[in-house]
Amino acid sequence: MDGDQDATPHPMRNIVLIGFMGSGKSTIGRKLNKNLGYSHIDTDHAIEKLAGKTIPEIFKQDGEEAFRKLETQILEDMVLQKTTHHIISTGGGMTARLENQILLRQLGFVVWLSCTPEDILARTSRNTNRPLLQCDDPMRAITKLLAERSPDYKKTAHMEITTTELKFSEISCGILESARYHFGSEAELP
Numbered sequence: 339m340d341g342d343q344d345a346t347p348h349p350m351r352n353i354v355l356i357g358f359m360g361s362g363k364s365t366i367g368r369k370l371n372k373n374l375g376y377s378h379i380d381t382d383h384a385i386e387k388l389a390g391k392t393i394p395e396i397f398k399q400d401g402e403e404a405f406r407k408l409e410t411q412i413l414e415d416m417v418l419q420k421t422t423h424h425i426i427s428t429g430g431g432m433t434a435r436l437e438n439q440i441l442l443r444q445l446g447f448v449v450w451l452s453c454t455p456e457d458i459l460a461r462t463s464r465n466t467n468r469p470l471l472q473c474d475d476p477m478r479a480i481t482k483l484l485a486e487r488s489p490d491y492k493k494t495a496h497m498e499i500t501t502t503e504l505k506f507s508e509i510s511c512g513i514l515e516s517a518r519y520h521f522g523s524e525a526e527l528p
């Protein structure tokens with residue numbers, strides 16, 4: 339992670355949200371969409387549309403690796419199409435592949451929404467649409483995966499925001515301020 343501006347200009351001015359399941363990426367993505375007017379792309383939704391089935395169905399019928407390939411495909415498509423001025427929220431495992439880490443940074447300003455395992459458990463325990471947490475001991479799964487993934491989140495992100503104890507409006511304001519700085523003062527961010 340670095341706070342520096344990249345040496346190369348940013349042809350793609352997107353705000354990309356990464357982080358663990360339940361870290362608030364989709365909610366913050368919608369909030370930024372409202373505040374900024376940039377369209378919101380949720381990669382999980384894009385994958386479900388592409389595959390014509392839900393994420394649990396993809397995991398069950400085709401396996402996790404097939405899902406990971408679709409994640410990479412979605413990012414590649416966005417880079418090829420030079421997608422710009424969008425808020426892009428990603429699935430919690432998106433940074434596991436090195437190629438995805440590179441694609442994510444090509445897409446724009448990458449923000450890691452970090453949070454504690456306790457927050458994650460509280461936010462994810464009520465729904466069953468996350469195959470990786472459908473197990474006897476979700477807290478154990480969260481702690482293990484979070485430890486494995488945190489170095490990748492850190493490496494991929496330009497900025498980390500610890501979401502614990504912050505309101506969604508505070509998080510979204512912080513992201514907007516930092517994105518303006520990252521893209522340069524000429525950015526057309528409000």
Ligand code: S3P
Pocket residue numbers: 357358359360363382393428429430431432467468469470
């Ligand atoms: C996953 C996170 C999910 C979804 C899939 C796999 C993961 O997205 O992509 O269930 O590997 O962490 P959210 O982070 O939006 O829940």
